[in-house]
Amino acid sequence: MRYDVIIIGSGFSGSILARILASRGLSILLIDRARHPRFVIGESSTPIADLLLRRIGLQYGFDDLVSMSTYDGWQQRFPKLACGLKRGFSYFDHRPVNTTRRESVLGERSLLVAASPSDESSDTHWYRKDVDMYHFGMAAEAGVDCLESVQVIDFHSEDTNGPATVTLNNGTKATGEFVVDASGAGTVTARFAKQSAITEQLTTRTCATFAHYDNVQPFTTEFNSIHSDQRASVPFDSDNAAQHHLIDGGWVWMLRMNNGITSVGVTLSAGLTHESEQEARRKCYELLDQRLDAYPSLHHILKYAQRVEPCDDMICLPRLQRLYDPVISQNCVMTPTTAAMIDPLHSTGIAHALSGVHRIAELILGQKAHDAESLEQYRSSVVEEAKLIDQLVNIAYGSMRSFRRFTAATMIYFAAAINCEEAIIDGEVPDYLWMCGDTEFRNVVNQCQSLLFGDQPDDVVIDSIRSLIQPFNHVGLMDDTLHNRYAYTATKTSL
Structure with a gap:
């Protein structure tokens, strides 16, 4: 069997990507070792995730994705598809x-x-058992060839523009001009390509x-x-x-x-x-x-x-964290949440996964999937975003000894997220989410980390962080008069 694109893993990101590509006339094979419905976590959406979901829906004409980008839209369109209200x-x-x-x-x-x-x-919590099965079904309706309960037993990819080969345990051998690994923790292509993890670059444990x-x-x-x-x-x-x-x-x-x-x-x-x-x-x-x-x-x-x-x-x-180079070869990439896993603390997973759907679809449909410069940008985006999320999460864990310090640590993340949301609302999806491409912001994060991990009194640390994030604080974060009740940080409005 020969396909334009083979996608390994039929979680929501693999299925949505398969649907996009099939809707544009490409031949797609979507394979998974399990069968829907199945128990999955990674359930909490965010404004960044929903803005990306809405953008994907509008760009490719999938109005169901637009409906899913708000709680009310979800309830109106899919009253029987389970989710949760996330304010x-x-x-x-x-x-x-x-x-x-x-x-x-x-x-x-x-x-x-x-x-x-x-x-x-509002944003939503995704009941992944139902949500993933829905997206898998929509991929099949779009003309994707879907195989469940099959396991990849071999993967071969030359570091050229030639096709890659995937061998399955049912005897099937498929070739694809491009392969996307959306297998999550399975990291299928990295294993067969003997690509070592670079998890040692992460600090969260x-x-x-x-x-x-x-x-x-x-x-x-x-x-x-x-x-x-x-x-x-x-x-x-x-x-x-x-x-x-x-x-x-x-x-x-x-x-x-x-x-x-x-x-x-x-x-x-x-x-x-x-x-x-x-x-x-x-x-x-x-x-x-x-x-x-x-x-x-x-x-x-x-x-x-x-x-x-x-x-x-x-x-x-055991340890949740992993990090791989997401570019396996010139004809194979991992999705962000296959290449990287940090921690559920800041609910970044769905947004990172959807950023991969957006970026990989543009790579393939823009005929840049084999372009070295485009692949390098994809690599840099995924790895640098993972490293920043790791740093923000590690700062929060390292600050938990004091609830006041921990609260200050979360404000650094919220500043990053809100600035990113504003950028998406105002224009194109940035090359780097969560402000990780902003050198000034990265320097601020480093300074905040030093303060929070130091031994100065809480009052001194918190005042210093308030001052440091001020250039990125457009919504009144760290306002003591609000007593940790922030009603007005939301950039997301009724869509």
């Missing part, structure tokens, strides 16, 4: 263990940051345990009850968010879907040695298995929760 990001400090501490002042142990001005224009649960109770109600007010409901319901719960050594995520499912995961710093990583992994599993019983308010909302998926056990992963 922004919420954070709560649960330390020390075995205590339930009230805030002495608003925002002392909590932070809410809006990413959209209303429920209607975390592991995670996660699953989907039913009957997780609202944390907003819990926090409001502790304080006898509505502080977790303003400027939006903190449950309608990527909810972060800080615990000793890491944090817990909760993402609530509109089908009653809540994605819950524990992420902990893994340390520098194999032994410390194994211990962190064991602790991750134990914490979630015991429903966070060392943290009373979290245990209260989780103690009657029932695991829905996976049905046999929770997923427990």
